Amino acid sequence: VPGPQADDHAHVPPRAGELFRAHGRRLTAQRRVIWEVLAEEPDRHLSADDVVARTRDRVDPSTVYRTLELLVEEGLARRTDLGDDRAYYEPAHEHRHHHLVCERCCRVTHVHDDALADLGTRVASAAGFTLGERELTLFGVCGDCRARGG
Numbered sequence: 001v002p003g004p005q006a007d008d009h010a011h012v013p014p015r016a017g018e019l020f021r022a023h024g025r026r027l028t029a030q031r032r033v034i035w036e037v038l039a040e041e042p043d044r045h046l047s048a049d050d051v052v053a054r055t056r057d058r059v060d061p062s063t064v065y066r067t068l069e070l071l072v073e074e075g076l077a078r079r080t081d082l083g084d085d086r087a088y089y090e091p092a093h094e095h096r097h098h099h100l101v102c103e104r105c106c107r108v109t110h111v112h113d114d115a116l117a118d119l120g121t122r123v124a125s126a127a128g129f130t131l132g133e134r135e136l137t138l139f140g141v142c143g144d145c146r147a148r149g150g
């Protein structure tokens, strides 16, 4: 059961047209298709190959890879490395999200920065280390898998 700090609110990515115009980029038909695949499932984490599979009939794979990198460079999409050589793409969120990766079912969920409370302060005082702005990836067992037991 998600607590108050779980990321249970809806994330609605901006429409492609406005977004690309705001970034001074041309919205080609292929870029629109790729953006819409990401935006359709804003809380899913799609690999480049997932995006290729979803756009196979409309965009060639090399354009998918190039466009995903462009979206990341422009700050429109976020690429996250979730271990085991898995890199995932999602629309950039307007606020910071950390990733929770279930080691049993591989599901990835979000948790907001405020759920980590004073982690940064604790790390700083324990190790003299200042956490940066990057998001964190935490591995463990999700609520569903824990409920199933084992």
Ligand SMILES: [Zn+2]
Pocket: 007, 009, 011, 093, 095, 097, 112
């Ligand atoms: Zn959120």
Ligand SMILES: [Zn+2]
Pocket: 045, 080, 090, 097, 099, 110
């Ligand atoms: Zn994410």
Ligand SMILES: [Zn+2]
Pocket: 102, 103, 104, 105, 106, 107, 141, 142, 143, 144, 145, 146
């Ligand atoms: Zn799980």
